[in-house]
Amino acid sequence: MKEFDALVKVVSILRKKCPWDKKQTHKTLKPYMLEETNEAIEAIDSGDPKKLCEELGDQLLHIVMHAEMAKEKGTFTIKDIIEVIRxxxxxxxxxxxxxxxxxxxxxxxxxxxxxxxxxxxxxxxxxxxxxxxxxxxxxxxxxxxxxxx
Structure with a gap:
């Protein structure tokens, strides 16, 4: 899906060019991932589909970010994640x-x-x-x- 591939490309660029994104690790992102999960739960409870869409996007960003970090280390890729869950x-x-x-x-x-x-x-x-x-x-x-x- 071209939109997904575009997101992966954006995250790859962020990891190379944004000082904050570049310094993140799996561990440093843990609190943000938990925060985004809680926000997604709140969006579900609110019944607001636009809010839920936004919060699920934030969660997807985390998954892609973690995959990009793993790819940089040669441990796994986003394709590996997709194949494992499939x-x-x-x-x-x-x-x-x-x-x-x-x-x-x-x-x-x-x-x-x-x-x-x-x-x-x-x-x-x-x-x-x-x-x-x-x-x-x-x-x-x-x-x-x-x-x-």
């Missing part, structure tokens, strides 16, 4: 993208929690979630159950 949403929605055949919200929620538990376990074991297929998830779930006995 894969996570597919993984956590087997009732949409997989073989789970249910429309019951209670079953969907139980599966969501189960998948989160598997992801947490996989992270502890150093398993790349991007390569975690359905078979591997099933094996990890069996491991979790064995360890809990």
């Amino acid at each position: 894969a996570k949403m597919i993984r956590r929605h087997p009732h949409v993208f997989g073989d789970l055949k249910t429309k019951k919200i209670s079953e969907i929620y139980k599966r969501w929690e189960k998948i989160k538990k598997i992801e947490k376990y996989a992270n502890k074991k150093g398993i790349d979630l991007m390569k975690l297929g359905a078979r591997n998830m099933k094996k990890l779930w069996e491991e979790i159950n064995q360890n809990e006995r």
